Amino acid sequence: MRRACARERSRGGEGVRAAVNPVVHLLVYLAAAVVFVVVAVGAFRRRGPRTATATSLGVLAVAGAWWSLADAVSVGPFDERVQSVAALASFPGVAVAVGAFACLGRSATGTGWIPSRAVLAGLSVEPILVTVTAATNPWHQLFYSGTAAATLGDPVLWERAPLFWLHALYSYVLIATGLVLVARGWWTAPPAFRRQRWHLLLASVVPVLVNVVNLTGAFGDLGDPTPLGFAVTAGVIGNAMFRQDFIAFAPVARDVLIERISDPVLALSPDGRLIDANPAALKLLLATAGPRLGTQLIGMPASLVMSCWGLFDADGRLVAAEDEPAHLTLVVAGTAMDLEVRASPLVDGRGREIGTVLVARDVTEVNAQRARLVEQLATIERLRSDLAEQAVRDPLTDLHNRRHLMERFGPMLGEAAGAGEPLAVVVLDLDRFKRVNDEHGHLTGDAVLIAMAQRLRECVPTGALAARWGGEEFVVVVPGADLTEGAVLAETLRRRCEAEPLGSGERVVRCTLSAGVAAYPVSGETVADLLLAADRALYEAKDHGRNLVRRAVPGGAAEDAGRVRRRRRHDDDVADEAAPA
Incomplete structure (x- = not known):
C-alpha cells in the first residue's frame, strides 16, 4: 500500500527526488483531498433513507482526504522528520478507507443492510492497531525497518517490515470483499440500476490496479499513487451520486420494500422472460408451475412459468392491460386463490422501456367479503321488500289492503284508458257475516275470511288486484275485463261459496256472498265513480235477497257511496236480527 522499497542506489541520492518537483506532488495530493471532501459533503447531505450507503461513502471520502493530505506532506518540500511523521500518519486513513469501502460494497447492493455494532467494532480494531504500531515504529521497527525508519529519516529509505505486509494483506482482503460485493450487485441488479452498479464497479477497480502496480515498484520515487486512484473512485461515485442520484435512486425499494411485501411482484424482460421476482412471487410460481419446471425459474419464459395464469396468448405475448387489472383464480395447495x-412498463432514465412489472394482489378475502356484503344487502333488500309488502297487506287474509288498492287503482285505470281497454271492478260482501261471528265466534269468522281470501286468489285472473276493503267486504280490479267478464268472475265466486262451505278444520260454515260489478268506461271514468257504481250494484243484490250478482246500470242515479253503505249495513243488521236462528 506504500511507495517502492527504496530508490535505486545506482541513480544517486538527489537525482531521483528531483525528477518530480515536490510542489507538483503536493498539489496533486491536495487536489485529491479536495475531491474527497466534496464527495464526503455530498454524501452526508444526500444520505436520505440509505444511511448505510451514504455514511460508508462519506467515511471513505474523509479517510481518503486524510490519506491524501498525509501523503501531500510526506512528498512535499518539507523537512525529512515532518515527511516521516506524515508518512506514518497516513496509515489510519488507509485502514479506515478500506473498511469503509467494504461497507460501501455491502450496503450498495440495496438489501437494506446496516452494519451492526459488532461489525463496526471489528472494523475499528485494525485502524487502532495500525495507528499505534505506526506511531511507535521507531522503537520496535515492526512496521518499517532500517536506520532511516528508526531515526525518522527519509521515508524513501524505509524497508517494509512484517506488520506492514500483514496490514497490506488485511487491506486487500477488505478491498477484494468490497469488489466481490460490488460485482455481485452489478450482476444481479435489475436493468434500471445496472448503469449505477457499473460505475461503482469501474470506480472500485481503478485504485486496486494502481496499488498493485505501486507494490511492484513501477512508480519508483513518484510517491504513493493509491490515494489518487481512490480520488478517481470518489470522483466517479460522486458523478453517479450527483448526476444519477446513486444514493436515493437505487434498488433499495426492490430489495428492502418489495422483498418484504406479501404481494407477489415479478419483472419481465422485453422478450418475455422472468428476470426478477420477490419471495412471495417465487413461492406462488413454485406452487402453481409444478415440479416439472424445477426451482430455478428466473430466466425462463414467463409464458411457460405462468402458463396457468391466463395472461399470455398463444405466441407467449403478455395480454394483460396496463389500465385494466386482470382477474384470475389459481388453485394453490388445493385452495382457490383469487x-x-x-x-406496468419498466423504463430507464431515458424513457426507454426495459421490461414489464407485474403486481399480483390476493383478493380472495376481499371477494369473499364482497360476496357476503352482496348477500347481506340482498337480505336487507328482501326484508325491506317484506316490510313494504306487509305494510300494504291485510294481516289476517294476506290480501292487499284498502290503502294499496287505492294506490294502485288509479294507475291501473290510467293504463287501461291509455290503451283504450276496459277495466272491471267487482265488490263482494259475505252475506249475514255478523251472525257468523255471533253464533260461531270470531275465530270462526276469521277462518271464513281467510278461506274467502284463498278462494279469491284461486279464481281471479293473472294481473288482477284483489284486496280486502274492510270487514267482510272485498274488491277485485280486473284490467282488460268488461262488465260481462267481471260479472262472470263474480258469479263463479258466488257459486263456489254457495256450494262449498268456508273455513278450516272444525270452524267451517256455509256462507253466501253478494256482488256488484262495474266497468270502465260504461259505469264511470274515475276511481270514485267506479267504486260507487259497483257499490250501488252490490246494494241491489242485497236488496233483492242476497246471494246474487248485479251489474251497475249505466246512467243510474248518483248517490253518495257512504250513504249507500250505511243504509246497506243497517238493512243487513235488521235482516240478521229478524232471521230465524
Missing part, C-alpha cells in the same frame, strides 16, 4: 394482476 388474484388481481396489474401490469
